[in-house]
Structures are given as structure tokens and as C-alpha cells.
Amino acid sequence: MTTVGAPTLDEVAVLAGVSRATVSRVVNGSPRVSPEARQAVQAAVDTLRYVPNRMARSLVTRRTGTIALVLSESDTQIFSDPFFASIVRGLSAHLADTELHLVLLAARDAREQEKIGRYVRQGHVDGVILMSLHGDDLLPDILARTHVPVVLSGRPLDGRAVSFVDADNAGGARAATRHLLDQGRRRVATITGPLDMVAGQDRYAGYRDALEGHGRAVDADLVVEGDFTEDGGLRAMATLLERAPDVDAVFAASDPMAVGALQALRAAGRRVPDDVAVVGFDDAAVARACDPPLTTVAQPLEDMTRLLLELLLRRIEDGDDAVESRVCETRLVRRASA
Amino acid sequence: MTTVGAPTLDEVAVLAGVSRATVSRVVNGSPRVSPEARQAVQAAVDTLRYVPNRMARSLVTRRTGTIALVLSESDTQIFSDPFFASIVRGLSAHLADTELHLVLLAARDAREQEKIGRYVRQGHVDGVILMSLHGDDLLPDILARTHVPVVLSGRPLDGRAVSFVDADNAGGARAATRHLLDQGRRRVATITGPLDMVAGQDRYAGYRDALEGHGRAVDADLVVEGDFTEDGGLRAMATLLERAPDVDAVFAASDPMAVGALQALRAAGRRVPDDVAVVGFDDAAVARACDPPLTTVAQPLEDMTRLLLELLLRRIEDGDDAVESRVCETRLVRRASA
DNA sequence: AGGACTCGTGGAAACGCTTCCACGACCGCT
DNA sequence: AGCGGTCGTGGAAGCGTTTCCACGAGTCCT
Structure with missing residues (x-):
């Protein structure tokens, strides 16, 4: 029994003067061990720096941890x-x-x-x-x-x-959009997430719901698909400004996209929120840090x-x-x- | 031998009409197996959807893969x-x-x-x-x-x-800074990475080297510590503009920081590269995408x-x-x- | 024709652990 | 005093692999 590799249960058992079974019990915190045995094992474990071999353990317990x-x-x-x-x-x-x-x-x-x-x-x-x-x-x-x-x-x-x-992505998006409508915004746009992702779909659905709840139709010019990134948001906002220069509010389906939109708006000389109101989604750290701080939808992470x-x-x-x-x-x- | 859990070597062996050893050999691609045996085992493996148990294997091979x-x-x-x-x-x-x-x-x-x-x-x-x-x-x-x-x-x-x-972080930073000096820039600043990180230190050292190589002293007003993030770069550039309004070049120790600097410069009405030249580090995707595209230091990733x-x-x-x-x-x- | 190979194969040990089972020792009860 | 319990313990089986070793059947040489 050379001590070349990692120490094994056996070596601990020998050093502690007990059986493998007892060492195993101590290591796994079983209550059915006498204080003396427990102590002897603990000491042996410490001096040998014993760490159970996960593979061996997993083989029998069927758990990997x-x-x-x-x-x-x-x-x-x-x-x-x-x-x-x-x-x-x-x-x-x-x-x-x-x-x-x-x-x-x-x-x-x-x-x-x-x-x-x-x-x-x-x-x-x-x-x-x-x-x-x-x-x-x-x-x-x-x-x-x-x-x-x-x-x-x-x-x-x-x-x-x-x-x-x-x-509740749809619910959150609905609340966000409603918030914009309730302020009297007339041209409420959205920068959606990727529409092949559920979060993208649901947030877009929430936007539509809110619009329809206010008796408005969805205007295709006011909907641009983004990719959840800041850069995507910037580009989407630029597209929006081009297609609908009279846009006065935008719901971005993620905070990074909202931040990108903020940049595009600044570059276009629009004031936020005076000219265009912006709402994001996620309540990421950046939402607090950007200028102006973002109104956004928080998820209970x-x-x-x-x-x-x-x-x-x-x-x-x-x-x-x-x-x-x-x-x-x-x-x-x-x-x-x- | 119920087939409740995952199939084992034994089950494959029985089905193929060979021993466990042989199954193991074909699974591990050993050449010392007859074509017939190999084929029988392959068939059995396929019908049973056999996948070797990693834990058991690792226990003996001492490898986890x-x-x-x-x-x-x-x-x-x-x-x-x-x-x-x-x-x-x-x-x-x-x-x-x-x-x-x-x-x-x-x-x-x-x-x-x-x-x-x-x-x-x-x-x-x-x-x-x-x-x-x-x-x-x-x-x-x-x-x-x-x-x-x-x-x-x-x-x-x-x-x-x-x-x-x-x-070669120092070398890259040296080349970047030299590039700025060679253009005749007089007030070359740097936004460093965190100085408790090696990459931060080395890139800063390269900046100093280049400066000293051109017979210039390092001006403390032109050195601001960043954190490798875009936001940190933006803030650092703002500080720089305040401390040294005559800055005409900046070497940022990472591309995100350079992009942040670009934003701060734009906000301050400085033109890049006319008023202030900017160099980044990493050649990240964003370096190509931003406006203007970044001169930067590429690592052979x-x-x-x-x-x-x-x-x-x-x-x-x-x-x-x-x-x-x-x-x-x-x-x-x-x-x-x- | 007979020995020395190679080649494919199977039996069995080993890897390091958990856990079932049996077994003494000790307890408190009638 | 004897009996059923509980309690701590050790022996041993088993988890699913790999791999060493031995063995029989061919093959090829002299």
C-alpha cells in the first residue's frame, strides 16, 4: 500500500484502526458511529488529506453531485x-x-x-x-x-x-406598453427579440395585446426585430427612425437593446423621454447606469x-x-x- | 437481468454471444477482434442503445475525458x-x-x-x-x-x-502606442486595464516603454485605470477629457473600453481620429463594427x-x-x- | 511432422466506494 | 437471571468497466 496516488478509504481505515465501512460512515455523516471511532477517522482523514474518489462513489450511488x-x-x-x-x-x-x-x-x-x-x-x-x-x-x-x-x-x-x-413575458410587455400608452404616446414602436425564441415571441405578443386593448392596430412600420444585443438595438432604432420619424415611444424587449436605442436616439438628436419614451426589459444593471436611467420590466430572478x-x-x-x-x-x- | 436502467456491458455481451472483454475491446476500438465478433457487438450495441458508463470506466482508467x-x-x-x-x-x-x-x-x-x-x-x-x-x-x-x-x-x-x-501584451501595447506617437500625436493618453491583473499591468508597461522610447515622460494626468468594460472606458475617457483637455490620442487596453472612449469623445464633440486618435486591444468583433472602426491589437487566438x-x-x-x-x-x- | 509463433477470446482481478447483513456487547425490563 | 432491544462494528457483495493472463486454434517455418 504505497501512498503514490490519492489516499483511499482503506488507507484511512488502517491508520484509524477501523474498517472501511466505518470510515465510509464517518465520511458520509452517518449517526451510527461512536464518538471515539469518529474522532480517530477524522484525524486519519486530516493527516492523509483524504478526499473520496467521486467516480467510485458515483458508481454505487448513481449520483454525481x-x-x-x-x-x-x-x-x-x-x-x-x-x-x-x-x-x-x-x-x-x-x-x-x-x-x-x-x-x-x-x-x-x-x-x-x-x-x-x-x-x-x-x-x-x-x-x-x-x-x-x-x-x-x-x-x-x-x-x-x-x-x-x-x-x-x-x-x-x-x-x-x-x-x-x-x-410572465407577455404580462410584462403588456404592462410596459400600457405604461407608454397611458402617457398619451401616439406612435408606440417595439424592438422585438429574435422571433424564433419564446421570450421574443411572448414579449411581442404582450405589446400587441396592450395596443389592441387600447383599441389600436399594430403598425408594421413600428415593429423591428432585434437580437437582444445593444448593437442590434441601435440598428433597429435607426431603422425605426427612418421608417417612422414620428415615433414617440419604443418598447425594447431587452435592456441592452433599449440602451442601443438610447444611443441611436441621441445620435439622431431626440431627447428621451421628452421626444421619445423608452422602456426596456430585464432590469439589468445597465438599466440603472445608463443615461437616462431606464424604465424597465424586472423579473424575479x-x-x-x-x-x-x-x-x-x-x-x-x-x-x-x-x-x-x-x-x-x-x-x-x-x-x-x- | 431486467432492462430497467441503462444497458450494461454484460447485457451487450449476452446479446452478442461474446464475453464482456470482447465487448469492451470493440467499444474501445481495439484491433484484436475478429470481424464477426465486432459486427455482432456493434449490432447489439445499436439495438440496446448501449452507452458506456463513464464512472465505471473512469474508475479504472483514471481518466474522465x-x-x-x-x-x-x-x-x-x-x-x-x-x-x-x-x-x-x-x-x-x-x-x-x-x-x-x-x-x-x-x-x-x-x-x-x-x-x-x-x-x-x-x-x-x-x-x-x-x-x-x-x-x-x-x-x-x-x-x-x-x-x-x-x-x-x-x-x-x-x-x-x-x-x-x-x-505579448507589452509588445502589443508598445506597438499601439508607437503607432500613435509616429503620427505625431503629442498628448498620448492610456486607459489601462485593472492593474491587479497581469494583462492590465503588461499593457500599461508597453505604453510606458513606447513613451520612453520616444524620449517622453509618462504624464500621470494621461493615465486612467479602467476595468476592461465599455462603461468603464466611457467614464475613463470622460475623466481624461477633464484632466487633460488637450489629449489628442488614447490607447485603451481593451476594445470594449475603446468603444466606450469613442462614445465619450463623441459626446464631447471630438472627432475621431481628427481630434483624438484611438487604439484598442483584442481585435474583438466590435472593433470592426463600431464607428469609426477601431485600430487595435490582434492576438492570435x-x-x-x-x-x-x-x-x-x-x-x-x-x-x-x-x-x-x-x-x-x-x-x-x-x-x-x- | 513438430515446435514456435500469432491471433482471437474468455475468465477473473482490480479500480474505490456504499451498504446489506450478521454479530457481539451492552442496556433495561420483567 | 434471562430476554428482547438497541447500538456500533466489520465482512463481504456489488456497482460497470478495463486489462492482465492463460488458453486453444491456426499458421508458418525448419
Whole structure:
């Protein structure tokens, strides 16, 4: 028994003068161990710097102690979205005092998605949280075949039966648009998200709802599709100003796009909110920092990440396939831009 | 032998009418298998949808087939840095046709860093690539104790003996600054990166070098510390304009900061490059897209990620502790901003 | 024709852990 | 005093692989 590699349970057992079984019990915090034995084992663990071998443990427990957040985005662009960063932060925070680890997996194309599928099927993780689904996304199907619990961040596009947690995107967009209409704005435009994404669709639907609720028709000139990025927002606003110079309000489906719109408006010499009112979505940090500060729609990120984890962990624990989902209320945050 | 869980080697063996050993051999592509046996096994694998259990395999091979990219950044802010996204993209691309998986691990505080240390020590990964080190970073020490191969993206701050791959930051900054001086600019400022990061320090050092090479002293009024973000760049440029209204050139240590500077300059009514020339660093996508397009310093990302992987994989294969490092040349890309 | 190969194959040990089961020792009760 | 309990403990089986070793059947040489 040389001490070349990492120390094993046996070595600890020998040093502590007990059996492997007892060491295992101590390491796993079983109550059925005498104080003396426990202490001897602890000492041995410390002097040997023993760390259980995860592979060996997983082989018998069928648990890895890690869950994956998988991002399926053609571009690596998603990284720059503050919403994504918030989700990561929220999940990490909730996991902080558990022994569950969070790993991020990114797939840019179909090949990488297949690779992630293999990774999951091979048993590297206990469950996965899936984010950012475009219309043509293969991952839900790939993962469904793995029999590993999955919960989506965001409603699935095709209404399939999976667990998910989402914000009330339509409701938030409706509130935002209504806020603009209630101010007496006559030409309320929108910069939508990508319309092959649910969040893009739902926020656009909310915009339409609000308009129709005020007895207005949707004017195609006032709708431009964006891509959730600041740069996309800038370009979209420029297009809008060209197509409809009389625009006096705009609902951008994300804060970065709203910030981009702000820049385009400044470049065009329009004052915000006097000439054009702007509302964003997400209540990202940038919404507070920009000039003027953005009126925006806040999502309860704390709650959403907690629910995401609750749903996933319950499915992992119980091993059932019950699908369950939650939709969280949004809140309009009024600042200077509208 | 019920088929409740995932199928095992045994089940495949029985179905194919061979032994476990043979199945293992064909699954692992050993040449010492007869064509008939191979075919029978393949068929069985296909009908059973057999996927080897990674835990069991790792237990004996001591390999997990995954490497980690760990990000140690107090903020989740690093996600929004295009340089980070490029590294991820490069690594994924190089790994695409291997069976090695890349997972991302993020640590925001000391506690999460310890947790990552445990994750690694438990044997979840074969090696780690460590990114974005601040001065007070604990991770190199934590990881050193795990005996898992580590290579740093970026020179270590304290000159410790570890493998790393870095761009010639000082050289790039020197070239950028020289480019400005050679145009006859008299008041060349810099917006530095965080000075507790190596990239921040080295790029600042290159700026000083170039200045001194031209027989100029560094003017403290012309040096403002930024944080690599666009917003930080905007604020820094504003400070610069206030402290030194006669500034006629600025070297920003990252493209996002340069873009921020561009905005501040536009807001202040300065023309670029006529009144003030601007040079960035990284040659991010945004450098091409902004107005005017940025002159910037390109790093050979393709090479850097390839080297990162080469160094790491060699250490994994050979199991040696040889430290080795590479510094890659940068290249000045001239566009309209300077 | 017989020995020395190579080649494909299967049995079995090993990887490091958890957990079932059995077994003594001790307790408090009747 | 004897009996049923609880409690702490150790032995051993088992998780799904890989891989060493041995073995029989060919093949090729002298």
C-alpha cells in the first residue's frame, strides 16, 4: 500500500484502526458511529488529506453531485447577455451551501449539441437546466432520450411536456406598453427579440395585446426585430427612425437593446423621454447606469433560479417524471426614460 | 437481468454471444477482434442503445475525458468580455473532433473557489485551464494541491512556476502606442486595464516603454485605470477629457473600453481620429463594427487556444510536471480610428 | 511432422466506494 | 437471571468497466 496516488478509504481505515465501512460512515455523516471511532477517522482523514474518489462513489450511488447549465446558442453571444449572467449568479448562490456543483456547457452547433448529449448520457451529471432555446433546437429531444431530469429556463417553444420556469413575458410587455400608452404616446414602436425564441415571441405578443386593448392596430412600420444585443438595438432604432420619424415611444424587449436605442436616439438628436419614451426589459444593471436611467420590466430572478433548482432537485430526488412548471410575475420599474 | 436502467456491458455481451472483454475491446476500438465478433457487438450495441458508463470506466482508467475552463472573477462580468467568448469558442473548436468535453466553472468568491478545488480534487476532470487571475487569487494554490494538470491562460502574476500561454501584451501595447506617437500625436493618453491583473499591468508597461522610447515622460494626468468594460472606458475617457483637455490620442487596453472612449469623445464633440486618435486591444468583433472602426491589437487566438490545449494535453498524457510556456506575438490592425 | 509463433477470446482481478447483513456487547425490563 | 432491544462494528457483495493472463486454434517455418 504505497501512498503514490490519492489516499483511499482503506488507507484511512488502517491508520484509524477501523474498517472501511466505518470510515465510509464517518465520511458520509452517518449517526451510527461512536464518538471515539469518529474522532480517530477524522484525524486519519486530516493527516492523509483524504478526499473520496467521486467516480467510485458515483458508481454505487448513481449520483454525481453536479448539475449542468447548458446553453444552446448558435453564437457565443449569449455570454454577453446580462440576463444569462444573472441566472448563473442566482444558481450559484442557491447552490453555495450545498455540495452540488454547477457546470456550464455551451453548444454552438448541432455537433456540439450531440456531444453534450453524450456527456449527459454517460452519466456525468444528475440533472440539467436548459437555457436559450431557438426554434430549431435539438437539445430538448437529445436530452429527453437520456432519461436525465431536465428543466427549462423559459417556456418551450412547441408546448411539449417538460418542466420549466419562466417569467410572465407577455404580462410584462403588456404592462410596459400600457405604461407608454397611458402617457398619451401616439406612435408606440417595439424592438422585438429574435422571433424564433419564446421570450421574443411572448414579449411581442404582450405589446400587441396592450395596443389592441387600447383599441389600436399594430403598425408594421413600428415593429423591428432585434437580437437582444445593444448593437442590434441601435440598428433597429435607426431603422425605426427612418421608417417612422414620428415615433414617440419604443418598447425594447431587452435592456441592452433599449440602451442601443438610447444611443441611436441621441445620435439622431431626440431627447428621451421628452421626444421619445423608452422602456426596456430585464432590469439589468445597465438599466440603472445608463443615461437616462431606464424604465424597465424586472423579473424575479431570485425566485426564478430558486424554482428552477427546486423543480430539478425534486425530480432528481424522487426520480419521477412529473412535469411541473412555474410562471413568475414581472414588475414595472419606473425610472427616467419613460 | 431486467432492462430497467441503462444497458450494461454484460447485457451487450449476452446479446452478442461474446464475453464482456470482447465487448469492451470493440467499444474501445481495439484491433484484436475478429470481424464477426465486432459486427455482432456493434449490432447489439445499436439495438440496446448501449452507452458506456463513464464512472465505471473512469474508475479504472483514471481518466474522465473532460477538462475544465475555470473562471475566477469576482464579478460575473467576465462573461461579457468578448475576449472570454473567443477563448471558449477557440477551445471548443479545437476539441470538436476529439471525445474530450469542455466544462466551464465559475467562481465569484473564495468560497466558490474552494468548492471548485474540491470538484477538481474529487477527480471530475483530467485537467484545467485557468483564466483571468487577479492579484489575490487563491485558485492557483488550491489547484496546485490537487495534482491535476493546470495551465494558465495569461502569465501568472507572481512569476510562480506554472505552465501558461500568453499574448505579448507589452509588445502589443508598445506597438499601439508607437503607432500613435509616429503620427505625431503629442498628448498620448492610456486607459489601462485593472492593474491587479497581469494583462492590465503588461499593457500599461508597453505604453510606458513606447513613451520612453520616444524620449517622453509618462504624464500621470494621461493615465486612467479602467476595468476592461465599455462603461468603464466611457467614464475613463470622460475623466481624461477633464484632466487633460488637450489629449489628442488614447490607447485603451481593451476594445470594449475603446468603444466606450469613442462614445465619450463623441459626446464631447471630438472627432475621431481628427481630434483624438484611438487604439484598442483584442481585435474583438466590435472593433470592426463600431464607428469609426477601431485600430487595435490582434492576438492570435487560434494559436493561443491550440497551445493551451497542447500544453495541457501533453501534461495529461505524460503525467509529468514539466512547466512550459508560450508567448504569442500580437499584430497591429490598422483601421480608421488611428 | 513438430515446435514456435500469432491471433482471437474468455475468465477473473482490480479500480474505490456504499451498504446489506450478521454479530457481539451492552442496556433495561420483567 | 434471562430476554428482547438497541447500538456500533466489520465482512463481504456489488456497482460497470478495463486489462492482465492463460488458453486453444491456426499458421508458418525448419
